[in-house]
Amino acid sequence: MRGVQAAPGTPLNGRPPGPPGRPRRVGVLVAVAVFVLAADVISKAIVVAKMPDHRPIRLLGGLLTITYTRNGGAAFSIGTSMTIVFTAIAVGVIVYIVRAARNLRSAGWAVALGLLLGGATGNLLDRIFRAPGPFQGHVVDWIELPHWPVFNLADSSIVCAAVLVVLLALRGIRLDGTRAGQGQA
Numbered sequence: 001m002r003g004v005q006a007a008p009g010t011p012l013n014g015r016p017p018g019p020p021g022r023p024r025r026v027g028v029l030v031a032v033a034v035f036v037l038a039a040d041v042i043s044k045a046i047v048v049a050k051m052p053d054h055r056p057i058r059l060l061g062g063l064l065t066i067t068y069t070r071n072g073g074a075a076f077s078i079g080t081s082m083t084i085v086f087t088a089i090a091v092g093v094i095v096y097i098v099r100a101a102r103n104l105r106s107a108g109w110a111v112a113l114g115l116l117l118g119g120a121t122g123n124l125l126d127r128i129f130r131a132p133g134p135f136q137g138h139v140v141d142w143i144e145l146p147h148w149p150v151f152n153l154a155d156s157s158i159v160c161a162a163v164l165v166v167l168l169a170l171r172g173i174r175l176d177g178t179r180a181g182q183g184q185a
Helices: 026-050 083-103 107-129 153-171
Strands: 057-059 064-071 139-144
Touching (some): 026 064, 026 083, 026 153, 107 153, 139 153
Antiparallel strands (some): 057 064
């Protein structure tokens, strides 16, 4: 029986240690992230191709306006001279999510991290590949609501992820699907 275990402390069944009966939710995370990223990239490509010299398009009686703008800063155009810092933050967020995915067994956290990963990646691609230069590019924003700054689908995804993270934290749900102080969720 001594030669059965690959290394001391590793499980005999080949599955990674974690809460029993809880599958990893990496597929959910990846599916959500890919959907968000695709929607963001496609919507920005359409806006850039169709609206460079176009006046804003008012929809729903002015409740929604499609307005093409470029943003070198963060939310609300804060920190427009710090584009490289926001690029580094986005890379850090993406690295954290990829590393955290190993322990991901909560569907709620998978959706939240997928939203965050897709949104951060969408804006990061703009910062890397758009003018004025690599890692200093301005993000394409195009959704405008009354009395609110212009934003994009990646921004919306990041905000939805933040709301979901707060709800999961308030409920005490951890990445591995267990509840704080209660064992299984």
